[in-house]
Amino acid sequence: MATMQDYSNKVTPTWCPGCGHFSILRAIQVAASKLEIPIDKFASITGIGCSGRLSGYLNGYSFHGIHGRSLPIAQGIKMANKELVVIAAGGDGDGFAIGTSHTLHAIRRNLNMTYIVLNNQIYGLTKGHTSPLSDTGLETKSTPFGSMDNPLKPGITALAAGATYLAQGFSGLQDQLIDIIVKGIEHDGFSIINVFSPCVTFNKVNTYQWYRENIKNIDEDSTYDSSNYQAAMNKLIETDGLCSGIIYQKNEPSFLDRLQGKDAKPLTDLNLKISKDEFENLLNKFK
Amino acid sequence: MKKNLTLLIGGIQGEGVVSLGTNLMKTLSNLGYYTYGNRNFSSRIKGGNTTMTISIGVEKQLCSKDGLDIILALDKETIDLFNCKLKPNGLILFDSILSSKDLNYKEDSLIPLPITEIAKDLSAPIIKNTRALGFLGRLMGLEQNELSQSLKEKYHTKGDEIVEKNLKALKESYNYDGDIFNKEEYFLSISEKKSSKAVMMGNEAIGFGALMAGCRFIPSYPITPASEVMEYMGKVLPRYGGAMVQVEDEIAAITMAVGVSYGGVRSMTATSGPGISLMMEGIGLAGITETPVVIADIQRGGPSTGLPTKHEQSDLFAIYYGGHGEYSNIILSPSTVEDCFYDTIRAFNLADKYQCPVFILSDLSLGLSPQTIDDLDYNQVVIDRGKIVIKDELSNIERGTFKRYELTKDGVSPRSFPGIINGGHHVTGIEHNELGLPLEKPENRKNMMEKRLNKTAPLENDESIDIYRTNNGNNTLFLTFGSIFGAIKEAAYLSGKKIDFGAIRMIRPLPKKQLTFLLENYDKIVVVENNYRKQLASIIKEELGYHSKIHSITKYDGTNFTINELVEKIGEWA
Numbered sequence: 001m002a003t004m005q006d007y008s009n010k011v012t013p014t015w016c017p018g019c020g021h022f023s024i025l026r027a028i029q030v031a032a033s034k035l036e037i038p039i040d041k042f043a044s045i046t047g048i049g050c051s052g053r054l055s056g057y058l059n060g061y062s063f064h065g066i067h068g069r070s071l072p073i074a075q076g077i078k079m080a081n082k083e084l085v086v087i088a089a090g091g092d093g094d095g096f097a098i099g100t101s102h103t104l105h106a107i108r109r110n111l112n113m114t115y116i117v118l119n120n121q122i123y124g125l126t127k128g129h130t131s132p133l134s135d136t137g138l139e140t141k142s143t144p145f146g147s148m149d150n151p152l153k154p155g156i157t158a159l160a161a162g163a164t165y166l167a168q169g170f171s172g173l174q175d176q177l178i179d180i181i182v183k184g185i186e187h188d189g190f191s192i193i194n195v196f197s198p199c200v201t202f203n204k205v206n207t208y209q210w211y212r213e214n215i216k217n218i219d220e221d222s223t224y225d226s227s228n229y230q231a232a233m234n235k236l237i238e239t240d241g242l243c244s245g246i247i248y249q250k251n252e253p254s255f256l257d258r259l260q261g262k263d264a265k266p267l268t269d270l271n272l273k274i275s276k277d278e279f280e281n282l283l284n285k286f287k
Numbered sequence: 288m289k290k291n292l293t294l295l296i297g298g299i300q301g302e303g304v305v306s307l308g309t310n311l312m313k314t315l316s317n318l319g320y321y322t323y324g325n326r327n328f329s330s331r332i333k334g335g336n337t338t339m340t341i342s343i344g345v346e347k348q349l350c351s352k353d354g355l356d357i358i359l360a361l362d363k364e365t366i367d368l369f370n371c372k373l374k375p376n377g378l379i380l381f382d383s384i385l386s387s388k389d390l391n392y393k394e395d396s397l398i399p400l401p402i403t404e405i406a407k408d409l410s411a412p413i414i415k416n417t418r419a420l421g422f423l424g425r426l427m428g429l430e431q432n433e434l435s436q437s438l439k440e441k442y443h444t445k446g447d448e449i450v451e452k453n454l455k456a457l458k459e460s461y462n463y464d465g466d467i468f469n470k471e472e473y474f475l476s477i478s479e480k481k482s483s484k485a486v487m488m489g490n491e492a493i494g495f496g497a498l499m500a501g502c503r504f505i506p507s508y509p510i511t512p513a514s515e516v517m518e519y520m521g522k523v524l525p526r527y528g529g530a531m532v533q534v535e536d537e538i539a540a541i542t543m544a545v546g547v548s549y550g551g552v553r554s555m556t557a558t559s560g561p562g563i564s565l566m567m568e569g570i571g572l573a574g575i576t577e578t579p580v581v582i583a584d585i586q587r588g589g590p591s592t593g594l595p596t597k598h599e600q601s602d603l604f605a606i607y608y609g610g611h612g613e614y615s616n617i618i619l620s621p622s623t624v625e626d627c628f629y630d631t632i633r634a635f636n637l638a639d640k641y642q643c644p645v646f647i648l649s650d651l652s653l654g655l656s657p658q659t660i661d662d663l664d665y666n667q668v669v670i671d672r673g674k675i676v677i678k679d680e681l682s683n684i685e686r687g688t689f690k691r692y693e694l695t696k697d698g699v700s701p702r703s704f705p706g707i708i709n710g711g712h713h714v715t716g717i718e719h720n721e722l723g724l725p726l727e728k729p730e731n732r733k734n735m736m737e738k739r740l741n742k743t744a745p746l747e748n749d750e751s752i753d754i755y756r757t758n759n760g761n762n763t764l765f766l767t768f769g770s771i772f773g774a775i776k777e778a779a780y781l782s783g784k785k786i787d788f789g790a791i792r793m794i795r796p797l798p799k800k801q802l803t804f805l806l807e808n809y810d811k812i813v814v815v816e817n818n819y820r821k822q823l824a825s826i827i828k829e830e831l832g833y834h835s836k837i838h839s840i841t842k843y844d845g846t847n848f849t850i851n852e853l854v855e856k857i858g859e860w861a
Contacts, residue, residue, distance in 0.1 A: 009687060009713070011724065039686070043705045045546070056713055056725065059687070061705035063549060064715035065542065066572050072506075072539040076546020076554070077705060079504060079530065084550070084705050105535040259530055268551040268704065270528045272501030272670055279665050282495065282523070286485035287317060 002036045004029035009059045015050060020171030020197030020208075021118055025054055027174060028087065028116070031181040037085045044087045045074035047094035049125045050199075051118035054089050068098030071106040071115060078111045081268045082256060085185060086113040092133040093123055096152050100132075107161040107190055110254040114184045114191045117154065120199035121206045128202035138205060154194045155236040159229070159248060165191035166232070166248045170215055171198060172208050173244060180246055189254060196244075211242075218245030290345050290476045292427065294357035295372070296419070297338035297365025300328060304361065307416040308339035309657055311423060312486045314437040315343055316659040318429070319478035322486065323658040323773075325351035328596055336364040343427075345478050348658060349623065349773025353849050357426070357473065359419060360385070361402065378467065380422060398467050400460075417453045421460030428474030431461045487660050489627040489653040489770075493557065493583050494519030496631030499668045502553040502581070503529030506543040508536055508562060511595050512651040513585040516557035537562035541569030544580050548573075549714065551704030553635050555581035560589040560602050567610045570644050572716050574614025577692070577700070577739065579638035579673075581631070583647040585654040586769075588845050597845030598651040600769055601818035606646050607795055607826060613736070615743045617645040618795040622753075622772035624660050627653065629667060630792065639673035641743050642699055648794065650817070652770035652847050676703040681710050690721040694734055698742030748800045751793035757785045762810040763861050764789060765840075768823060771815055771848060778853035786861045794823065797830050806833045813860050815853075819843040 007029040015021050032042060042060035046052040048067035055062035061084075065073045074088035095103050095117045106115065122140065123129040129142040133154060137146040158166050165187040167180035177195065184191030196211050216239045218224050224245075225231055232248035256264070274282075296311075298304045305326060312322040325340040342352045354374040360366045360381040370379065373396070383399040402418045417438060424434045435454055442450045487495070494516045497505070503524065507517035521531035534540050540556040547554035558566065563584050573580045586602045588594025606618060617637050621630040631647055638645040681689060681703065691712040693700040700721075703710025713723040718735060720726040752766070757779065765788040767775055772790040779786050787809075791798070806812060814824035814837060821839040828834050840856045842848055848856075 040708045040711055041706055042711075043550075056715065060711045062711075062713045063546075063576075064713065064717065065545075066568055066716055069538060069542040069569065069572075072534065072542040073546035073549075076504075076506070076543040076548075077550040078546075079532070079543070080547045080550025080552040080554075081704070081706055101535050102539055105539070109532075255532065256530065259525060260528070265528060267503050267529060267547075268706065270503055270552075272503070272553075274499055274527070274668075276665050279499065279668070282498070283485055283663060286487050286491070287313065287483050 002033040004033045006039060007032045007042070007059050009057060011057050013057050014053060016201050018200040019050070020120060020199070021050060021054065023171035023174055023177065024116065024118055024195055024197055025057055027177040027181055028058070030178045031185060034178070034182055035185055041084050043074075043077050043084045044089065045070045045077065046088070047090035047099065049091040049093055049123065051089060051091035051094065054118070068094050069102065070094060071099060071102040074113060074115075075106055075109065075111055078113045079256065079267065081266045082112070083266050087116065087185070088113065089116040089118060091123075092117060092119045092121060092131045096154055096157070097132045103192075104157070104161040107158060107163045107192060110164055110190045110252055111256065112188055112190070112254055114181070114193065116181070117192070117194045118197045119154065119194055120197050120203055122199050122203040124199045124202055135205070140202070153236070153241050155241050155247060156233065158192050158194070159232060159236070163192050163248065164189040164250050164252050165246075167191070167193045167246045168244045169193060169195040170211050170244050171195065172212060173217070176217070176219060176244060183246060187249065189252060214242045216243045218243055218247065288471060288474050288476050289356070291352070292343045292356050292473065292475060293340065293352040293354065294343070294359060294423070295338055295340045295355050295365070295369055296359045296361075297336060297369060298361030300335045300337040302361065303416050304337050304339055307419055308341055309486065310416065310420055310437070310441060312341060312657055312659065314420070314424070314429070314434060316484040316486050317437060318433060319482055319484065320344065320475065321346060321348045321484070321659040323348035323351060323656060325652070325656050336362060336368060338365060338369065343475065345476055347661070350777050350850065351847070352777070353851050357423075359423060361419070378473070398465065400463070400465070414452060414456045417456045418460045421457045422463065425461050425468050426473045428471065431458070434461070484659045484661070486657050487624050488515060488655055488657045489621070489624050489649050490515035490557075490585060490655065491519050492624045492627035493631045493647060493649070494523070496628040497555055497581070497635070498523055498527065500553065500632040500635040501670045502555050502635060503527065504544075504547045504552050504554045505531045505556060506534045506540045506547070506554075507531065507556050508534055508540050508558065510559045510562050512587055512655045513557045513559045513562070513583065515654070516583055516585075537565040538569060541566040541580070541582065542572070545569060545573050545576070545578050548578050548580050549705075551706070555583065557583035557585065559585050559587050560593065560605070561591070563602055563605055563609070570616070571610040571612060571614060573644045574610070574616065574739070575612070575716050575718075576714050577642040579642050579645070581634045581638050581645050581647065583631075583649060586648070586650040594845045598770070598847050599817050599843065599845065600650050601822065601843070603648065603794065603818070603822040603826070604820070606648065614739055615641065615643045616795060617641065617643060617743060617746065617793070618648050619645065619793050620648045620768040620791060621653065622767075622769055622790040622792065624653070624658055625663065626792065628663055632668060636669070636671045639671065639675070640699070642673065642702065643743065648769070650769045656770070674699055674701045676701050676707055676710055678707055682708050684709050686711065691723045692719060692721045692735070694721060694738055698738040743796050746793065747796045747798060749793060749798050750801050751798040752789050752791045752801050752805070754787065754789040756787045761786055761861050763787070764805060764809045764812045765815055765857065766791060766812050767815040768794065771817065774848050774850060774853055775815060778850050778857055781850060782854045782857050784857065784861050786857060791823070794826065797826065799831060802827060802831060806831065806836055809836070811836055811838055811860065813838045813840055815840045815848070817842055817847065
C-alpha cells in the first residue's frame with residue numbers, strides 16, 4: 001500500500017504559512033497514493049513562481065522548468081514515454097499569461113496527462129502584482145489604481161479550446177480536490193484542473209472566507225450532467241466561474257493516439273537501429 | 288559536347304519551376320551526372336518570378352556557376368531579368384505562348400517551343416513540366432527511354448492515366464522538329480560512372496541524419512528556410528514509431544524537445560533566425576539542466592524578419608554568445624549536403640556525450656539547394672548515448688540518492704530517465720546541488736559553473752577544420768563555413784592559382800589547437816563569410832589573438848558570393 005509520504009521528498013516548502021498551495025501539494029500526494037502510482041513512473045513538471053516550487057517537494061522524477069513553459073516540457077516527457085503518469089502544475093501567470101498559448105494547444109493535443117493551475121489571482125513570488133485572473137479593480141503593486149483589464153475566464157477558455165476534462169477545486173475543500181485530481185489522472189486525455197488557492201500574503205480580497213462564500217459546489221447538485229457541454233458553459237456563466245467539481249468530461253483520442261494508435265510502444269522502447277537495407281531504401285527515395 | 292552546362296529555368300512562382308528543375312536533376316543524377324540547383328524565390332505563394340539555376344557536370348557540383356548556357360523561360364520576366372547572364376553562344380528557349388515580338392533580345396538565340404500549347408491539349412497542368420523536360424533532355428542528348436524511366440518513377444503512384452499522359456507529352460516534345468535539336472553542341476559528355484546518385488537538400492540530409500542517429504521526435508514550427516527538416520521527419524518518423532509535431536511556436540518547440548530528451552528520447556528542432564531568438568531561454572534551460580538537445584539553425588537574412596527568403600550567415604554571434612548567463616554549447620557547421628548528414632549524427636552523439644545543446648549551423652543556400660550527392664556511408668552511422676544509466680542499474684541504491692549532477696572528473700554526470708527504478712531526481716533551472724535540488728551557496732555555484740563550462744574543453748583539440756591544399760609557394764589560407772565552401776572550391780579551381788582553403792566544421796568550442804597551428808604556419812588567414820560584422824573572424828581573434836594575421840572577405844546583400852566575385856577577391860590576397 002502506498003502512502004502519501006511516499007510521494008514527498010521531505011523538503012520543507014518555502015510557502016507562507018497558510019498558503020493554499022500546501023493543500024494542493026497534499027491532495028496530489030494523496031491522489032497519487034490512492035492510485036498507487038509507481039514512484040519511478042511519476043513525473044511532475046512545474047513553471048516558475050510560488051506554484052513552480054511544487055515539483056521540488058514531490059518524489060519521483062520532477063522538473064522545474066521556466067516561466068510559462070511547464071506544459072511543453074511536460075508534453076515532451078509524456079510523448080517520450082507514454083507509460084509515465086505526468087502532472088504539470090503552474091500558477092495563473094504560467095497558465096494564463098506567459099503560457100496561455102501552451103495551455104490552449106496542450107488542451108487541443110489532448111495527451112493523457114494532468115495540468116493543475118494553482119490559481120491565487122495574484123503574482124505572489126514577485127511580491128504582489130496583478131494576474132490575468134485578478135478581478136477588475138484589484139489593487140496591487142502594479143495596479144495602484146486597481147486592475148483595469150478584464151480577467152480571463154479560465155474555465156470558459158478551457159472549454160472553448162476543447163478541453164476533454166475540466167474540473168475546478170478549492171484549497172479549502174480537500175476531499176473534493178483529491179477526488180477531482182484522482183479522476184483527472186484517470187481521465188484518458190488532457191485534464192485541466194483549476195484550483196482556487198488563496199494567497200494569504202498578497203491577495204486580501206480573494207481569501208479563504210471569500211471563496212467559501214462565493215464558490216458553488218457542483219457535487220451538491222445531483223442533476224448536474226458533466227457530459228453536457230452546454231450545461232457546463234451555462235454553469236460557468238451563471239457562477240462567474242466560481243464553481244467546484246468536475247465541470248465537463250468527454251472522451252477523445254490524443255495526438256499520439258491518432259498518429260500511432262493506442263497500442264504503439266513508448267518512444268523510449270523503440271529500437272533505434274535502422275538496418276542497412278532500410279537505409280538504402282530511404283536513400284533511394286532521393287533518386 | 289559539354290562537360291559542364293549551366294541552365295536556368297524561370298517562370299511564375301507556383302507553376303512548378305522547382306518541380307521541373309528537381310525532375311531534371313534526378314534524371315541526370317540517375318545517369319551518373321552531378322547537378323547543383325540554386326533556387327531564387329520570394330516570400331509569396333503564387334505569382335512573382337521564380338527561378339532555378341542548375342549546374343550540371345561530370346564532376347561534383349558544389350555551387351551555382353555564373354554564366355548561363357541555356358535559359359528556359361516560362362514567363363517574359365525570366366528573359367528580361369537573366370538574359371544578361373547568358374554566355375555569348377547561349378540559348379533562350381521560351382514558351383511559344385509568349386510573343387517573341389515583346390522579347391527584347393537578339394533573335395538568333397531565341398527558340399520558341401510549344402510548351403503550354405500541347406500541355407493544354409492533354410488537359411493536365413503538370414504536363415507542362417514534362418514537355419519542358421522533353422525539350423531539355425533532347426537538347427542535352429539524353430536518351431528518350433532514360434527520361435521515360437524517370438517519369439514513370441515520379442508518377443507511378445498517381446495512376447496509369449497520368450503516367451500515360453506524361454509519356455505521350457514527353458514523346459511529342461522529344462520528337463519535335465527544330466534545328467537546334469539536330470546539333471550536338473549542347474550534348475553532355477558521357478558521365479564517367481554510370482551509377483545512380485541521390486539528389487538531396489541540406490535540410491533533407493539533416494532530417495535523414497537525425498533519423499539514422501536515433502532521433503524519434505521533432506517538435507517544430509514552420510519557418511523559411513528550415514521547414515523541410517520537419518517535413519521530411521514528419522513523413523518518415525511514424526514508420527519508425529516516432530513523431531513530428533507542429534507546435535504552437537518556437538518556444539514550445541525547444542522546451543518540448545528538452546522534455547522529450549529528458550524523457551529519454553533523442554530529440555531536435557529546426558528553425559531559422561527569428562526562431563533562434565525565441566528559443567534562447569529554452570536553450571539556456573537545456574544548458575543549466577544539462578539536457579542534450581539538437582537545434583538546426585538554417586540561417587537567413589536578419590535581424591527581425593530581415594530577408595526571409597535570402598541567404599546570410601549572421602546568426603553566429605547569436606548562438607555563440609546567445610542567451611543570458613553562461614553555459615556550454617556546441618556549434619557544428621556543415622559545408623556540404625553530405626556534411627549535413629554526418630554532422631547531424633555527430634551532433635546527437637556530442638549532445639549526449641557532453642549533455643548540452645548542440646547547434647547545426649546551416650544556411651539558406653546549403654539548406655535549400657538540391658544537389659547530387661555521393662553515396663552516404665552506412666558504416667559511419669554510430670549511435671553513442673554517452674553516460675546514461677541503464678534499467679535496473681540503480682536497483683541497489685536508496686531512492687533519492689541518485690546524483691544526477693555528480694561532480695565528476697570530466698564534468699559529465701550520469702543521466703537517468705523517468706521510469707528507471709531509483710533514478711528519480713529533481714531537475715531545475717535554478718542553480719542546484721549534485722542531487723538537483725536548489726542551492727545558491729557560492730562554493731556550490733562555483734563548482735557547478737566550472738563543471739558545466741569546462742566539460743566541452745576536450746573538443747578544442749579536435750581537428751575540425753577540413754583543409755584543401757593545392758599549394759603553393761603562396762602562404763594564405765582561405766577559411767570559410769557553410770555553403771560558401773563550395774563556391775571557394777570552384778573559385779580556387781577557376782582562378783588557376785594554387786591556393787589553400789578550408790572549411791571549419793565546428794565553431795564552438797573553437798578548435799583552438801588546430802587553428803593555432805594554422806595561424807602559426809600561414810602568413811595570412813582570410814575568413815570568408817556572409818555577414819557584415821565578420822563574425823567568424825572576430826570570434827577567432829577574440830579567442831586566439833593573431834589580429835594582424837586574420838583578414839576578412841564579407842558579403843551581406845542577401846546573395847551568395849558568385850564565383851567571379853570570389854576569383855577576383857582571391858586574386859587580391861593570393
